[in-house]
Amino acid sequence: MAQALVNMISNPVNSTVPIAAEVFKKAGTYDEKKLFGVTTLDVVRAKTFYAGKAKANVADVNVPVVGGHAGITILPLFSQATPKANLPEEDIKALTKRTQDGGTEVVEAKAGKCNFR
Known part of the structure; x- marks a missing residue:
């Protein structure tokens, strides 16, 4: 089963990426190699x-x-x-x-x- 890469393009990216990481952790789906912030x-x-x-x-x-x-x-x-x-x-x-x-x-x-x- 393939897992999606998540590319955050939002402002402020330095806040939204850690928030997304916490949401994924809570859901048990966090993979640090698949969550990115784009600047x-x-x-x-x-x-x-x-x-x-x-x-x-x-x-x-x-x-x-x-x-x-x-x-x-x-x-x-x-x-x-x-x-x-x-x-x-x-x-x-x-x-x-x-x-x-x-x-x-x-x-x-x-x-x-x-x-x-």
């Missing part, structure tokens, strides 16, 4: 910001991102980004901060522009 959004942000600074096509860029999905827990690994751009340290720090604050940047940009009445 693709952070990868897309890091790639986009890096491509802009590196003057590269975003489709050709890869930036690994590890950690959580909130603020400083998001760690884009620009040192391992491809293609290699040899950006100054201050650019890397700014890109890291922007990637970590990307969600807040979007919320602030949308402030007052969404009306769900």
